[in-house]
Amino acid sequence: MEGRCYCGRSYIMKTSWTDLNPGRRYSICSNFREAGGCSFFSCMDPPVCERSRQIIPGLLRRVNKLENDVTKLEKEVGRRRSTEVKLWLGLAVSWLLMA
Structure with missing residues (x-):
C-alpha cells in the first residue's frame, strides 16, 4: 500500500x-530518517x-536459529558430497592404473 505523507513524498508500509x-504494521515516510526529514x-x-509480546520474539529467535542450522547442514552435506566424489574418482583412477 502506498500513499502520500505530509511532505508530499510517498510513504511505505513496514x-x-x-x-x-x-508483527505490527506501520507507515513511514521515505524521507523519515533524513536530516530535516x-x-x-x-x-x-x-x-x-502482552502475551503475544512475550511469545513472538522467542518464536522468531527459534525460527532464525533453525534456519541458520539448516544452512550449516546444507553446507556440510555439500562438503561431504564433494569429498565423496573425490574419493570415487580416486578409486576409479587407481583401478585404471592397476588394469
Missing part, C-alpha cells in the same frame, strides 16, 4: 519485529497483547 511491537509515522495495527 512491519515491526521489535520485542515491543512484533518528514515526521510522518502512522501505526496500521493496534498494539498486540
Whole structure:
C-alpha cells in the first residue's frame, strides 16, 4: 500500500519485529530518517497483547536459529558430497592404473 505523507513524498508500509511491537504494521515516510526529514509515522495495527509480546520474539529467535542450522547442514552435506566424489574418482583412477 502506498500513499502520500505530509511532505508530499510517498510513504511505505513496514512491519515491526521489535520485542515491543512484533508483527505490527506501520507507515513511514521515505524521507523519515533524513536530516530535516518528514515526521510522518502512522501505526496500521493496534498494539498486540502482552502475551503475544512475550511469545513472538522467542518464536522468531527459534525460527532464525533453525534456519541458520539448516544452512550449516546444507553446507556440510555439500562438503561431504564433494569429498565423496573425490574419493570415487580416486578409486576409479587407481583401478585404471592397476588394469
